[in-house]
Amino acid sequence: xxxxxxIPTPLQKLTEGKEEVEASAGTVIDMIxxxxxxxxxxxxxxxxxxxxxxxxNIYINEEDIRFLQxxxxxxxxxxxxxxxxxxxxxxx
Amino acid sequence: MGFVEGLKCRECGREYKxxxxxxxxxxxxxxxxxxxxxxxxKSLNRKKILQREKNLWRYKxxxxxxxxxxxxxxxxxxxxxxxxxxxxxxxxxxxxVKDDTVVHPxxxxxxxVVAVALTKAKEFGFDTVACAxxxxxxxxxxxxxxxxxxxxxxxxxxxxxxxxITAALIYEPNLIAVDGNYDDVNRLCSEIANKYKWAFVNxxxxxxxxxxxxxxxxxxxxxxxxxxxxNVVVPCAxxxxxxxxxxxxxxxxxxxxxxxxxTKVFAAQAQxxxxxxxxxxSHTDVIRPMKPNTIAKSLAIGNPADGYYAVxxxxxxxxxGEEVTDQEIIDGIKLLARTEGIFAETAGGVxxxxxxxxxxxxxxxxxxxxxxxxTGNGLKTQEALNGQMLKAHYIPPNMESFEEVLSNIK
Numbered sequence: 270x271x272x273x274x275x276i277p278t279p280l281q282k283l284t285e286g287k288e289e290v291e292a293s294a295g296t297v298i299d300m301i302x303x304x305x306x307x308x309x310x311x312x313x314x315x316x317x318x319x320x321x322x323x324x325x326n327i328y329i330n331e332e333d334i335r336f337l338q339x340x341x342x343x344x345x346x347x348x349x350x351x352x353x354x355x356x357x358x359x360x361x
Numbered sequence: 362m363g364f365v366e367g368l369k370c371r372e373c374g375r376e377y378k379x380x381x382x383x384x385x386x387x388x389x390x391x392x393x394x395x396x397x398x399x400x401x402x403k404s405l406n407r408k409k410i411l412q413r414e415k416n417l418w419r420y421k422x423x424x425x426x427x428x429x430x431x432x433x434x435x436x437x438x439x440x441x442x443x444x445x446x447x448x449x450x451x452x453x454x455x456x457x458v459k460d461d462t463v464v465h466p467x468x469x470x471x472x473x474v475v476a477v478a479l480t481k482a483k484e485f486g487f488d489t490v491a492c493a494x495x496x497x498x499x500x501x502x503x504x505x506x507x508x509x510x511x512x513x514x515x516x517x518x519x520x521x522x523x524x525x526i527t528a529a530l531i532y533e534p535n536l537i538a539v540d541g542n543y544d545d546v547n548r549l550c551s552e553i554a555n556k557y558k559w560a561f562v563n564x565x566x567x568x569x570x571x572x573x574x575x576x577x578x579x580x581x582x583x584x585x586x587x588x589x590x591x592n593v594v595v596p597c598a599x600x601x602x603x604x605x606x607x608x609x610x611x612x613x614x615x616x617x618x619x620x621x622x623x624t625k626v627f628a629a630q631a632q633x634x635x636x637x638x639x640x641x642x643s644h645t646d647v648i649r650p651m652k653p654n655t656i657a658k659s660l661a662i663g664n665p666a667d668g669y670y671a672v673x674x675x676x677x678x679x680x681x682g683e684e685v686t687d688q689e690i691i692d693g694i695k696l697l698a699r700t701e702g703i704f705a706e707t708a709g710g711v712x713x714x715x716x717x718x719x720x721x722x723x724x725x726x727x728x729x730x731x732x733x734x735x736t737g738n739g740l741k742t743q744e745a746l747n748g749q750m751l752k753a754h755y756i757p758p759n760m761e762s763f764e765e766v767l768s769n770i771k
Binding site: 279314317322335355356 | 372384385387388391647650
Protein backbone atom coordinates (compact mmCIF):
# COMPACT_ATOMS: atom_id res chain seq x y z
CA UNK A 270 0.00 0.00 0.00
CA UNK A 271 1.15 3.54 -0.66
CA UNK A 272 -0.11 7.10 -0.39
CA UNK A 273 -2.78 8.00 -2.94
CA UNK A 274 -2.32 11.42 -4.49
CA UNK A 275 -5.06 13.21 -6.40
CA ILE A 276 -3.68 15.32 -9.22
CA PRO A 277 -5.51 18.46 -10.46
CA THR A 278 -6.25 18.75 -14.19
CA PRO A 279 -3.49 21.30 -14.98
CA LEU A 280 -0.84 18.91 -13.63
CA GLN A 281 -2.15 15.77 -15.31
CA LYS A 282 0.04 16.51 -18.34
CA LEU A 283 2.94 15.56 -16.07
CA THR A 284 1.30 12.35 -14.79
CA GLU A 285 0.49 10.84 -18.19
CA GLY A 286 -3.10 11.98 -17.79
CA LYS A 287 -3.65 10.13 -14.52
CA GLU A 288 -6.02 11.70 -12.00
CA GLU A 289 -4.66 9.67 -9.14
CA VAL A 290 -1.13 8.40 -8.63
CA GLU A 291 0.83 6.74 -5.84
CA ALA A 292 3.74 8.00 -3.80
CA SER A 293 5.69 6.70 -0.85
CA ALA A 294 5.01 7.71 2.75
CA GLY A 295 7.13 10.20 4.68
CA THR A 296 6.69 13.92 5.23
CA VAL A 297 4.77 16.02 2.71
CA ILE A 298 8.00 17.36 1.27
CA ASP A 299 9.50 13.82 1.01
CA MET A 300 6.36 12.67 -0.72
CA ILE A 301 6.64 15.53 -3.23
CA UNK A 302 10.29 14.58 -3.93
CA UNK A 303 9.20 11.01 -4.53
CA UNK A 304 6.42 12.20 -6.86
CA UNK A 305 8.95 14.29 -8.77
CA UNK A 306 11.21 11.25 -9.21
CA UNK A 307 8.27 9.42 -10.82
CA UNK A 308 6.80 12.39 -12.69
CA UNK A 309 9.55 14.86 -13.44
CA UNK A 310 8.68 18.53 -13.11
CA UNK A 311 5.86 18.26 -10.64
CA UNK A 312 7.88 19.56 -7.68
CA UNK A 313 8.73 22.96 -9.17
CA UNK A 314 5.08 23.50 -10.04
CA UNK A 315 3.81 23.07 -6.51
CA UNK A 316 6.79 24.10 -4.37
CA UNK A 317 9.35 26.87 -4.31
CA UNK A 318 12.47 26.63 -2.14
CA UNK A 319 11.14 23.67 -0.17
CA UNK A 320 7.84 25.39 0.62
CA UNK A 321 4.45 24.63 -0.89
CA UNK A 322 3.48 27.53 -3.16
CA UNK A 323 1.00 30.02 -1.73
CA UNK A 324 -1.79 29.28 -4.19
CA UNK A 325 -1.47 25.52 -3.99
CA ASN A 326 -3.42 23.79 -1.25
CA ILE A 327 -2.46 20.33 -0.09
CA TYR A 328 -4.94 18.32 1.89
CA ILE A 329 -4.24 15.08 3.74
CA ASN A 330 -7.53 13.23 4.18
CA GLU A 331 -9.30 16.56 3.58
CA GLU A 332 -7.31 18.52 6.18
CA ASP A 333 -5.22 21.48 4.93
CA ILE A 334 -1.55 20.84 5.79
CA ARG A 335 -1.15 24.52 6.74
CA PHE A 336 -3.14 23.66 9.84
CA LEU A 337 -1.20 20.46 10.50
CA GLN A 338 2.59 20.65 10.40
CA UNK A 339 2.93 22.21 6.97
CA UNK A 340 5.57 20.65 4.73
CA UNK A 341 6.74 18.45 7.61
CA UNK A 342 3.33 16.83 8.17
CA UNK A 343 3.74 13.03 8.10
CA UNK A 344 1.89 11.16 5.35
CA UNK A 345 1.12 7.51 6.01
CA UNK A 346 0.37 4.60 3.69
CA UNK A 347 -3.33 4.63 2.92
CA UNK A 348 -3.67 8.41 3.34
CA UNK A 349 -5.34 10.31 0.54
CA UNK A 350 -3.52 13.49 -0.48
CA UNK A 351 -5.21 16.10 -2.68
CA UNK A 352 -3.30 18.81 -4.52
CA UNK A 353 -5.70 21.66 -5.26
CA UNK A 354 -4.87 24.99 -6.91
CA UNK A 355 -6.51 27.55 -4.59
CA UNK A 356 -8.13 29.77 -7.20
CA UNK A 357 -8.05 27.67 -10.35
CA UNK A 358 -11.27 25.84 -9.73
CA UNK A 359 -12.24 22.85 -7.66
CA UNK A 360 -11.90 24.50 -4.29
CA UNK A 361 -12.53 22.30 -1.27
CA MET B 362 -5.12 53.34 -27.08
CA GLY B 363 -4.86 51.04 -24.06
CA PHE B 364 -2.16 51.41 -21.45
CA VAL B 365 -2.10 47.78 -20.34
CA GLU B 366 1.04 45.92 -21.36
CA GLY B 367 -0.18 42.48 -20.32
CA LEU B 368 -0.97 40.28 -17.38
CA LYS B 369 1.55 39.18 -14.79
CA CYS B 370 1.50 36.52 -12.08
CA ARG B 371 1.58 38.17 -8.66
CA GLU B 372 3.57 35.24 -7.30
CA CYS B 373 6.19 34.10 -9.81
CA GLY B 374 6.11 37.10 -12.17
CA ARG B 375 5.48 35.10 -15.35
CA GLU B 376 3.95 37.32 -18.03
CA TYR B 377 0.94 36.67 -20.22
CA LYS B 378 -0.77 38.60 -22.97
CA UNK B 379 -4.16 40.18 -22.36
CA UNK B 380 -6.68 37.32 -22.43
CA UNK B 381 -9.67 36.17 -20.40
CA UNK B 382 -7.42 34.23 -18.01
CA UNK B 383 -6.91 34.66 -14.30
CA UNK B 384 -4.45 32.15 -12.98
CA UNK B 385 -0.78 31.48 -13.71
CA UNK B 386 -0.52 28.18 -15.48
CA UNK B 387 2.87 27.53 -13.92
CA UNK B 388 2.47 28.28 -10.20
CA UNK B 389 -1.33 28.86 -9.93
CA UNK B 390 -0.91 32.41 -8.58
CA UNK B 391 -3.41 35.14 -9.52
CA UNK B 392 -2.80 37.32 -12.59
CA UNK B 393 -2.88 41.09 -12.48
CA UNK B 394 -2.94 43.80 -15.17
CA UNK B 395 0.38 45.56 -15.78
CA UNK B 396 0.31 49.17 -17.00
CA UNK B 397 2.80 51.40 -18.73
CA UNK B 398 2.93 54.12 -16.07
CA UNK B 399 5.47 56.23 -17.95
CA UNK B 400 3.03 56.53 -20.82
CA UNK B 401 0.11 57.17 -18.47
CA UNK B 402 2.09 59.89 -16.68
CA LYS B 403 2.35 61.72 -19.99
CA SER B 404 -1.36 61.41 -20.82
CA LEU B 405 -3.19 61.79 -17.52
CA ASN B 406 -3.14 64.63 -15.04
CA ARG B 407 -5.46 66.50 -12.68
CA LYS B 408 -6.57 69.00 -15.31
CA LYS B 409 -7.53 66.32 -17.78
CA ILE B 410 -9.49 64.40 -15.16
CA LEU B 411 -11.37 67.56 -14.11
CA GLN B 412 -12.53 68.18 -17.69
CA ARG B 413 -14.24 64.81 -17.93
CA GLU B 414 -17.72 63.55 -17.06
CA LYS B 415 -18.31 62.74 -13.41
CA ASN B 416 -18.29 58.97 -13.62
CA LEU B 417 -15.75 56.25 -12.90
CA TRP B 418 -14.33 56.39 -16.42
CA ARG B 419 -12.70 59.78 -15.83
CA TYR B 420 -9.62 57.74 -14.81
CA LYS B 421 -9.84 55.42 -17.81
CA UNK B 422 -6.10 55.40 -18.57
CA UNK B 423 -5.67 53.54 -15.27
CA UNK B 424 -8.31 50.95 -16.14
CA UNK B 425 -7.59 47.79 -18.15
CA UNK B 426 -9.51 48.50 -21.35
CA UNK B 427 -8.20 49.03 -24.87
CA UNK B 428 -11.01 50.98 -26.49
CA UNK B 429 -13.60 53.42 -25.20
CA UNK B 430 -15.77 52.67 -22.12
CA UNK B 431 -18.93 50.79 -23.10
CA UNK B 432 -20.72 49.95 -19.85
CA UNK B 433 -21.50 51.94 -16.71
CA UNK B 434 -21.29 55.41 -18.22
CA UNK B 435 -23.28 56.73 -15.25
CA UNK B 436 -21.56 54.66 -12.57
CA UNK B 437 -19.20 55.99 -9.95
CA UNK B 438 -18.34 59.46 -8.71
CA UNK B 439 -20.41 58.98 -5.58
CA UNK B 440 -20.37 61.63 -2.83
CA UNK B 441 -17.54 61.88 -0.33
CA UNK B 442 -19.60 63.11 2.60
CA UNK B 443 -17.94 65.00 5.42
CA UNK B 444 -19.70 63.37 8.36
CA UNK B 445 -19.47 66.06 11.03
CA UNK B 446 -22.22 64.65 13.22
CA UNK B 447 -20.69 61.19 13.20
CA UNK B 448 -17.24 62.67 13.85
CA UNK B 449 -18.58 64.54 16.87
CA UNK B 450 -20.24 61.38 18.16
CA UNK B 451 -17.01 59.39 17.78
CA UNK B 452 -14.78 62.15 19.14
CA UNK B 453 -12.63 62.87 16.08
CA UNK B 454 -12.05 66.01 14.05
CA UNK B 455 -12.30 64.98 10.43
CA UNK B 456 -14.24 62.00 9.16
CA UNK B 457 -15.60 61.27 5.71
CA VAL B 458 -17.87 58.56 4.34
CA LYS B 459 -17.23 57.48 0.77
CA ASP B 460 -20.89 56.87 0.04
CA ASP B 461 -21.26 53.95 -2.35
CA THR B 462 -24.81 53.35 -1.16
CA VAL B 463 -25.76 55.41 -4.20
CA VAL B 464 -23.77 54.00 -7.11
CA HIS B 465 -25.75 53.86 -10.36
CA PRO B 466 -27.56 51.60 -11.18
CA UNK B 467 -27.76 49.01 -8.36
CA UNK B 468 -26.57 50.87 -5.26
CA UNK B 469 -23.34 49.11 -4.38
CA UNK B 470 -19.66 49.41 -5.31
CA UNK B 471 -20.08 46.31 -7.46
CA UNK B 472 -21.41 48.61 -10.17
CA UNK B 473 -17.85 49.89 -10.51
CA VAL B 474 -16.18 46.53 -11.02
CA VAL B 475 -18.94 45.25 -13.28
CA ALA B 476 -18.73 48.37 -15.48
CA VAL B 477 -15.09 47.53 -16.14
CA ALA B 478 -15.64 43.75 -16.39
CA LEU B 479 -18.45 44.04 -18.96
CA THR B 480 -16.59 46.61 -21.04
CA LYS B 481 -13.68 44.18 -21.13
CA ALA B 482 -16.00 41.22 -21.86
CA LYS B 483 -17.31 43.14 -24.90
CA GLU B 484 -13.78 43.89 -26.04
CA PHE B 485 -13.00 40.17 -25.82
CA GLY B 486 -16.09 39.49 -27.94
CA PHE B 487 -18.16 37.56 -25.38
CA ASP B 488 -21.93 37.58 -25.82
CA THR B 489 -22.67 35.98 -22.44
CA VAL B 490 -21.65 37.17 -18.98
CA ALA B 491 -21.99 35.30 -15.71
CA CYS B 492 -21.20 35.48 -12.01
CA ALA B 493 -21.52 33.67 -8.69
CA UNK B 494 -23.02 35.97 -6.11
CA UNK B 495 -24.91 36.35 -2.86
CA UNK B 496 -26.54 39.63 -3.82
CA UNK B 497 -24.83 42.85 -4.88
CA UNK B 498 -22.85 41.34 -7.73
CA UNK B 499 -25.90 39.47 -9.01
CA UNK B 500 -27.83 42.75 -9.13
CA UNK B 501 -25.07 44.62 -10.88
CA UNK B 502 -24.30 42.02 -13.56
CA UNK B 503 -28.05 41.62 -14.19
CA UNK B 504 -28.61 45.36 -14.61
CA UNK B 505 -25.43 46.47 -16.40
CA UNK B 506 -25.68 43.36 -18.62
CA UNK B 507 -29.28 44.19 -19.55
CA UNK B 508 -28.33 47.64 -20.78
CA UNK B 509 -25.26 46.32 -22.56
CA UNK B 510 -27.37 43.75 -24.42
CA UNK B 511 -25.52 40.73 -23.05
CA UNK B 512 -26.92 37.31 -22.21
CA UNK B 513 -26.62 36.75 -18.47
CA UNK B 514 -26.28 33.70 -16.25
CA UNK B 515 -26.43 34.54 -12.56
CA UNK B 516 -25.67 31.81 -10.01
CA UNK B 517 -26.91 32.26 -6.45
CA UNK B 518 -27.34 30.04 -3.40
CA UNK B 519 -30.99 28.89 -3.40
CA UNK B 520 -31.41 30.14 0.18
CA UNK B 521 -30.95 33.79 -0.82
CA UNK B 522 -33.58 36.16 0.62
CA UNK B 523 -36.63 36.80 -1.58
CA UNK B 524 -35.94 40.55 -1.76
CA UNK B 525 -32.47 39.95 -3.19
CA ILE B 526 -33.82 37.48 -5.74
CA THR B 527 -36.39 40.08 -6.88
CA ALA B 528 -33.69 42.73 -7.23
CA ALA B 529 -31.85 40.46 -9.67
CA LEU B 530 -34.80 38.85 -11.48
CA ILE B 531 -36.40 42.14 -12.46
CA TYR B 532 -33.65 42.56 -15.10
CA GLU B 533 -34.59 39.14 -16.52
CA PRO B 534 -31.27 37.31 -16.45
CA ASN B 535 -31.10 33.51 -16.38
CA LEU B 536 -31.08 33.10 -12.63
CA ILE B 537 -29.71 29.75 -11.47
CA ALA B 538 -30.48 29.03 -7.81
CA VAL B 539 -28.07 26.34 -6.63
CA ASP B 540 -28.87 24.01 -3.75
CA GLY B 541 -25.80 24.80 -1.63
CA ASN B 542 -23.88 27.63 0.04
CA TYR B 543 -21.80 30.34 -1.65
CA ASP B 544 -18.67 28.17 -1.70
CA ASP B 545 -20.63 25.38 -3.46
CA VAL B 546 -21.95 27.90 -6.01
CA ASN B 547 -18.45 29.20 -6.60
CA ARG B 548 -17.01 25.75 -7.11
CA LEU B 549 -19.72 24.88 -9.62
CA CYS B 550 -19.08 28.15 -11.45
CA SER B 551 -15.36 27.36 -11.74
CA GLU B 552 -16.27 24.12 -13.48
CA ILE B 553 -18.79 25.84 -15.75
CA ALA B 554 -16.25 28.56 -16.58
CA ASN B 555 -13.86 25.85 -17.78
CA LYS B 556 -16.46 24.36 -20.09
CA TYR B 557 -18.44 27.29 -21.51
CA LYS B 558 -16.99 30.28 -23.31
CA TRP B 559 -18.62 32.84 -21.06
CA ALA B 560 -17.26 35.89 -19.31
CA PHE B 561 -17.50 35.02 -15.63
CA VAL B 562 -16.81 38.43 -14.16
CA ASN B 563 -15.37 37.12 -10.90
CA UNK B 564 -13.52 34.16 -12.45
CA UNK B 565 -11.93 34.47 -15.90
CA UNK B 566 -12.47 38.25 -16.10
CA UNK B 567 -11.29 38.80 -12.52
CA UNK B 568 -7.96 40.52 -13.34
CA UNK B 569 -9.92 43.21 -15.20
CA UNK B 570 -13.01 43.26 -12.99
CA UNK B 571 -10.99 43.77 -9.80
CA UNK B 572 -9.28 46.85 -11.25
CA UNK B 573 -12.64 48.66 -11.25
CA UNK B 574 -12.41 48.94 -7.46
CA UNK B 575 -9.54 51.39 -7.87
CA UNK B 576 -11.99 54.06 -9.01
CA UNK B 577 -13.31 54.29 -5.44
CA UNK B 578 -9.82 55.24 -4.30
CA UNK B 579 -9.16 57.65 -7.19
CA UNK B 580 -12.38 59.46 -6.33
CA UNK B 581 -11.47 59.71 -2.63
CA UNK B 582 -8.17 61.40 -3.51
CA UNK B 583 -9.78 63.76 -6.02
CA UNK B 584 -12.63 64.65 -3.65
CA UNK B 585 -10.17 65.37 -0.82
CA UNK B 586 -8.67 68.06 -3.07
CA UNK B 587 -5.99 65.74 -4.49
CA UNK B 588 -4.88 64.41 -1.14
CA UNK B 589 -4.70 60.88 0.19
CA UNK B 590 -6.29 60.57 3.67
CA UNK B 591 -4.33 59.69 6.82
CA ASN B 592 -6.48 56.60 7.27
CA VAL B 593 -8.88 54.60 5.14
CA VAL B 594 -11.14 51.90 6.60
CA VAL B 595 -12.19 49.25 4.08
CA PRO B 596 -14.59 46.33 4.57
CA CYS B 597 -13.10 42.97 3.58
CA ALA B 598 -14.76 39.99 1.93
CA UNK B 599 -12.23 38.55 -0.57
CA UNK B 600 -9.82 41.36 0.39
CA UNK B 601 -9.68 42.59 -3.21
CA UNK B 602 -11.28 46.01 -2.59
CA UNK B 603 -8.76 46.82 0.12
CA UNK B 604 -5.77 45.97 -2.06
CA UNK B 605 -7.21 47.97 -4.97
CA UNK B 606 -7.96 51.08 -2.91
CA UNK B 607 -4.34 51.05 -1.81
CA UNK B 608 -3.21 50.41 -5.39
CA UNK B 609 -5.20 53.43 -6.57
CA UNK B 610 -3.42 55.71 -4.10
CA UNK B 611 -0.04 54.27 -5.14
CA UNK B 612 -0.82 54.75 -8.83
CA UNK B 613 -1.82 58.40 -8.32
CA UNK B 614 1.45 58.82 -6.46
CA UNK B 615 3.39 57.03 -9.20
CA UNK B 616 2.04 59.20 -12.01
CA UNK B 617 2.49 62.38 -9.99
CA UNK B 618 -1.15 63.26 -9.35
CA UNK B 619 -0.32 63.35 -5.62
CA UNK B 620 3.04 64.09 -4.06
CA UNK B 621 2.58 62.66 -0.59
CA UNK B 622 1.31 59.22 0.39
CA UNK B 623 1.33 58.18 4.04
CA THR B 624 -2.08 56.53 4.31
CA LYS B 625 -2.70 53.74 6.79
CA VAL B 626 -5.10 51.09 5.53
CA PHE B 627 -7.45 49.34 7.99
CA ALA B 628 -9.36 46.11 7.37
CA ALA B 629 -12.91 45.82 8.72
CA GLN B 630 -14.60 42.44 9.21
CA ALA B 631 -17.43 40.83 11.11
CA GLN B 632 -16.51 38.61 14.04
CA UNK B 633 -18.51 35.80 12.41
CA UNK B 634 -16.23 35.89 9.35
CA UNK B 635 -12.86 37.35 10.25
CA UNK B 636 -10.07 35.41 8.51
CA UNK B 637 -8.23 38.60 7.47
CA UNK B 638 -8.65 40.46 10.77
CA UNK B 639 -7.67 37.32 12.68
CA UNK B 640 -4.46 36.87 10.66
CA UNK B 641 -3.59 40.53 11.27
CA UNK B 642 -4.23 40.25 14.99
CA SER B 643 -1.98 37.23 15.29
CA HIS B 644 0.73 38.92 13.18
CA THR B 645 0.81 36.22 10.54
CA ASP B 646 0.12 36.24 6.82
CA VAL B 647 -1.39 32.75 6.80
CA ILE B 648 -5.14 32.92 6.32
CA ARG B 649 -7.08 30.28 8.22
CA PRO B 650 -10.27 29.55 6.25
CA MET B 651 -13.48 29.47 8.25
CA LYS B 652 -17.21 28.82 7.97
CA PRO B 653 -18.92 32.23 8.00
CA ASN B 654 -21.71 32.99 10.43
CA THR B 655 -22.66 36.67 10.35
CA ILE B 656 -25.47 38.97 9.29
CA ALA B 657 -22.94 40.75 7.05
CA LYS B 658 -23.54 38.30 4.23
CA SER B 659 -21.88 40.39 1.54
CA LEU B 660 -18.64 40.01 3.53
CA ALA B 661 -19.10 36.33 4.33
CA ILE B 662 -16.22 34.77 2.41
CA GLY B 663 -14.54 32.24 4.65
CA ASN B 664 -11.62 31.60 2.31
CA PRO B 665 -10.71 35.03 0.88
CA ALA B 666 -8.89 34.88 -2.47
CA ASP B 667 -6.95 38.10 -1.87
CA GLY B 668 -6.64 37.65 1.88
CA TYR B 669 -2.87 37.30 1.83
CA TYR B 670 -2.40 40.48 -0.21
CA ALA B 671 -4.87 42.42 1.95
CA VAL B 672 -2.93 41.40 5.06
CA UNK B 673 0.31 42.56 3.42
CA UNK B 674 -1.12 45.98 2.52
CA UNK B 675 -2.40 46.57 6.05
CA UNK B 676 0.94 45.51 7.56
CA UNK B 677 2.97 47.57 5.06
CA UNK B 678 1.01 50.75 5.67
CA UNK B 679 0.95 50.48 9.47
CA UNK B 680 -2.80 49.91 9.74
CA UNK B 681 -4.50 47.05 11.51
CA GLY B 682 -7.48 44.73 11.31
CA GLU B 683 -10.53 44.87 13.55
CA GLU B 684 -13.75 42.90 13.86
CA VAL B 685 -17.21 43.54 15.32
CA THR B 686 -20.16 41.46 16.52
CA ASP B 687 -23.53 41.29 14.75
CA GLN B 688 -25.03 43.58 17.39
CA GLU B 689 -22.23 46.12 16.86
CA ILE B 690 -22.92 45.93 13.10
CA ILE B 691 -26.58 46.79 13.64
CA ASP B 692 -25.62 49.59 16.02
CA GLY B 693 -23.20 50.85 13.35
CA ILE B 694 -25.92 50.94 10.70
CA LYS B 695 -28.23 52.80 13.06
CA LEU B 696 -25.51 55.24 14.15
CA LEU B 697 -24.72 56.21 10.56
CA ALA B 698 -28.39 56.61 9.70
CA ARG B 699 -29.20 58.59 12.84
CA THR B 700 -26.25 60.97 12.57
CA GLU B 701 -25.74 61.35 8.82
CA GLY B 702 -28.92 60.23 7.09
CA ILE B 703 -27.12 57.44 5.23
CA PHE B 704 -28.67 53.97 5.24
CA ALA B 705 -25.90 51.41 4.74
CA GLU B 706 -26.16 47.68 4.25
CA THR B 707 -24.68 45.36 6.88
CA ALA B 708 -21.17 45.69 5.40
CA GLY B 709 -21.41 49.45 6.01
CA GLY B 710 -22.39 48.72 9.59
CA VAL B 711 -19.20 46.68 9.88
CA UNK B 712 -17.09 49.57 8.62
CA UNK B 713 -18.70 52.15 10.89
CA UNK B 714 -18.53 49.91 13.96
CA UNK B 715 -14.91 48.97 13.25
CA UNK B 716 -14.02 52.65 12.84
CA UNK B 717 -15.59 53.39 16.21
CA UNK B 718 -13.44 50.68 17.78
CA UNK B 719 -10.29 51.89 16.04
CA UNK B 720 -10.88 55.38 17.40
CA UNK B 721 -11.59 54.08 20.89
CA UNK B 722 -8.43 51.98 20.98
CA UNK B 723 -6.27 54.79 19.60
CA UNK B 724 -5.35 53.20 16.24
CA UNK B 725 -7.02 56.15 14.54
CA UNK B 726 -5.86 59.49 15.91
CA UNK B 727 -8.33 62.19 16.92
CA UNK B 728 -6.77 64.80 14.61
CA UNK B 729 -6.36 62.52 11.58
CA UNK B 730 -8.34 62.71 8.36
CA UNK B 731 -10.12 59.37 8.02
CA UNK B 732 -12.24 58.05 5.17
CA UNK B 733 -14.54 55.11 5.73
CA UNK B 734 -15.80 53.13 2.76
CA UNK B 735 -19.51 52.38 2.86
CA THR B 736 -20.05 50.07 -0.07
CA GLY B 737 -23.72 49.14 -0.31
CA ASN B 738 -27.26 50.33 0.36
CA GLY B 739 -29.28 49.40 3.45
CA LEU B 740 -32.46 48.84 1.46
CA LYS B 741 -30.87 45.56 0.37
CA THR B 742 -30.43 44.07 3.84
CA GLN B 743 -33.49 45.28 5.72
CA GLU B 744 -34.20 41.85 7.21
CA ALA B 745 -31.07 42.22 9.36
CA LEU B 746 -32.81 45.00 11.26
CA ASN B 747 -35.93 43.07 12.22
CA GLY B 748 -36.81 43.81 15.83
CA GLN B 749 -34.00 46.37 16.12
CA MET B 750 -35.85 49.49 15.08
CA LEU B 751 -37.97 52.20 16.65
CA LYS B 752 -41.69 51.47 16.45
CA ALA B 753 -44.18 53.56 14.50
CA HIS B 754 -46.93 55.27 16.44
CA TYR B 755 -50.22 53.76 15.24
CA ILE B 756 -53.21 56.05 15.67
CA PRO B 757 -56.79 56.47 14.47
CA PRO B 758 -57.28 59.43 12.09
CA ASN B 759 -58.11 62.17 14.60
CA MET B 760 -56.30 65.11 16.18
CA GLU B 761 -56.87 63.94 19.72
CA SER B 762 -54.98 60.68 19.15
CA PHE B 763 -52.17 62.50 17.43
CA GLU B 764 -51.80 64.98 20.25
CA GLU B 765 -51.80 62.19 22.78
CA VAL B 766 -48.83 60.65 20.96
CA LEU B 767 -47.19 64.06 20.67
CA SER B 768 -47.42 64.62 24.40
CA ASN B 769 -45.31 61.48 24.90
CA ILE B 770 -42.60 62.57 22.43
CA LYS B 771 -39.43 64.44 23.52
